[in-house]
Amino acid sequence: MLTKGFVNDIDEKLRNFNEESSSVFDNLVDKLASDMNNTNEDIDIAEADLLDFMQKNDAELEDGETFEGIMFEKVKPTVERRKAESKTLITNSVKYMEDTEYKMGEICQNVINFYRDFASKLDKNKDQLKATQMNF
Numbered sequence: 724m725l726t727k728g729f730v731n732d733i734d735e736k737l738r739n740f741n742e743e744s745s746s747v748f749d750n751l752v753d754k755l756a757s758d759m760n761n762t763n764e765d766i767d768i769a770e771a772d773l774l775d776f777m778q779k780n781d782a783e784l785e786d787g788e789t790f791e792g793i794m795f796e797k798v799k800p801t802v803e804r805r806k807a808e809s810k811t812l813i814t815n816s817v818k819y820m821e822d823t824e825y826k827m828g829e830i831c832q833n834v835i836n837f838y839r840d841f842a843s844k845l846d847k848n849k850d851q852l853k854a855t856q857m858n859f
Contacts, residue, residue, distance in 0.1 A: 730839045
């Protein structure tokens with residue numbers, strides 16, 4: 724039966740769920756940031772390995788070229804661009820999730836408030852009906 728107490732219980736359950744989901748979301752964001760850092764470290768290691776590979780294999784160079792120069796001109800821009808893209812993607816994903824969480828919370832709270840008001844009016848009408856029946 725729809726009563727104000729029933730709606731308040733649902734509201735409390737929703738608040739508990741929101742707190743729990745917020746905690747889970749925060750943990751996922753932390754893990755995602757950690758994974759991004761680990762991936763960036765792996766990229767840096769691969770970049771150093773590539774430089775080492777070129778030096779050990781004594782690749783043929785044009786006059787005035789160095790392995791470090793090639794890395795700086797050809798590899799670094801791509802690596803830095805990919806790192807920036809990764810960071811932007813994660814930032815946008817987190818922002819989207821936060822916005823969605825906020826909107827969903829707002830919608831749920833509006834629905835809860837509507838039902839609370841509706842249930843309060845039902846409770847009031849029940850009380851009036853009981854009082855009327857007793858008077859009759």
